[in-house]
Amino acid sequence: MKTEQTYWFVFYKDQVLMEQQADGYHIPCSQEPPVKAPIGSTVHYIGEMEGIPCKTYALHSPISGEEAPTRLMVGLRASYDELPFEEYYKAGKAFQILNWDQNTRYCPSCGVPTKQISDIGKKCPQCRQEFYPHISPAIIVRIEKGDSILMVRAKNFRGSYYGLVAGFLEAGETLEECVHREVMEETGLRIKNLKYFGSQPWPYPSGVMIGFTAEYESGEIKLQDEELSAGAFFSRDHLPEIPKKLSLARKLIDDWLGES
Ligand SMILES: [Zn+2]
Numbered sequence: 001m002k003t004e005q006t007y008w009f010v011f012y013k014d015q016v017l018m019e020q021q022a023d024g025y026h027i028p029c030s031q032e033p034p035v036k037a038p039i040g041s042t043v044h045y046i047g048e049m050e051g052i053p054c055k056t057y058a059l060h061s062p063i064s065g066e067e068a069p070t071r072l073m074v075g076l077r078a079s080y081d082e083l084p085f086e087e088y089y090k091a092g093k094a095f096q097i098l099n100w101d102q103n104t105r106y107c108p109s110c111g112v113p114t115k116q117i118s119d120i121g122k123k124c125p126q127c128r129q130e131f132y133p134h135i136s137p138a139i140i141v142r143i144e145k146g147d148s149i150l151m152v153r154a155k156n157f158r159g160s161y162y163g164l165v166a167g168f169l170e171a172g173e174t175l176e177e178c179v180h181r182e183v184m185e186e187t188g189l190r191i192k193n194l195k196y197f198g199s200q201p202w203p204y205p206s207g208v209m210i211g212f213t214a215e216y217e218s219g220e221i222k223l224q225d226e227e228l229s230a231g232a233f234f235s236r237d238h239l240p241e242i243p244k245k246l247s248l249a250r251k252l253i254d255d256w257l258g259e260s
Pocket residue numbers: 107108109110111112124125126127128129
């Protein structure tokens with residue numbers, strides 16, 4: 001009889017548990033969970049990977065290297081560098097589900113404990129309100145002008161790299177309106193030929209990035225002081241430091257460079 005294996009996405013805060021195998025780090029895959037789930041915690045089913053069920057739960061304390069030398073807990077962002085992409089991607093989903101679980105224990109209207117009604121649904125037993133994971137959409141746009149693209153340095157960026165204009169969707173706005181508004185607010189520029197590029201879940205903690213390409217239309221760069229510390233059009237020979245591979249910003253830039 002085939003034994004039932006499970007991929008276990010075990011988190012402590014934003015750190016995911018990885019296991020060292022011959023070909024590098026992986027999400028633990030075994031019959032039993034690699035660590036006991038704390039009493040009272042929910043083990044969530046989050047779909048399958050290569051036909052193998054995936055489950056996730058949160059720990060109250062991290063696992064130390066002394067207990068298990070082949071195991072390592074790293075921040076979700078850093079896990080991108082270690083895990084195969086599919087496992088990193090699924091870990092992002094697990095993290096969002098755990099965050100949702102943590103933030104929907106009680107009904108915000110009644111204050112009573114909610115009940116889980118599906119893998120991604122909870123309900124208040126009193127007012128019947130239902131709670132699903134909230135996802136915050138944000139846009140990001142590559143703006144071309146001749147043979148250069150607009151790159152900006154946000155004040156909240158860690159490190160010294162430049163990125164692309166990006167921002168959160170506001171209530172009542174279309175994605176296209178959001179792109180035009182963000183570009184105008186952050187740089188004072190008008191753009192044209194807005195086209196959809198692609199999207200990417202962004203589990204930090206629960207977003208989705210929607211990427212666009214556009215062309216410069218008119219205006220002089222006037223940076224929004226509160227958010228940006230620098231911004232200019234850069235040609236491919238004079239690009240500043242660009243974002244890491246994991247981001248949609250980088251995909252947009254690589255696509256422009258012809259490297260994707
Ligand atoms: Zn309620």
